[in-house]
Amino acid sequence: MVQRDDLLVLGVDWHVHYDHSAGEIVSAFLKGLGNGVIQGRHCPLCGAVWLPPRAYCERCFVATDQWVSVGPGGVLEAFTIVGQKFDNLPEPPYVIAFARLDGSDSSLANFLTMTLGSVEEMAERLAVGQRIRAEFKPESQRQLRITDFHYVLA
Ligand SMILES: [Zn+2]
Helix, strand or coil: CCCCCCCCCCCCCCCCCCCCCCHHHHHHHHHHHHCCCCEEEECCCCCCEECCCCCECCCCCCECCEEEECCCEEEEEEEEEECCCCCCCCCCCEEEEEEEECCCCCCEEEEECCCCCCHHHHHHHCCCCCEEEEEECCHHHCCCCHHHEEEEEC
């Protein structure tokens, strides 16, 4: 990285709260998470099950027609180990994983929780293709958010 002594670095805090509609599909998906169920959307033409759920199939450009329960097992398709602290995120190191849950045809990102302590230990333990499973928080702690569950190694 190039550093120049003549350039200023300005610290700025932005605190913006914004309420928006989650829409029909995402609202139903998040309500399902509150009940401990992960559901994708089925395409009537190609049969794909999209997760995160989509109103339209991105292959066929037709409306998806039904909900399909997926998981809790799945396959780790990609991951990153975060070793840097970011505001409003967990203490590093932690893992963000893309997993394709059983019964779905696309990957869903979420935290993958591990008990190992260092980035190196995590990197040695993780591999694309490993089995994972979705594990829900206790019902009383769910907030109708994607973080109502996380992945763990199966
Ligand atoms: Zn389709």
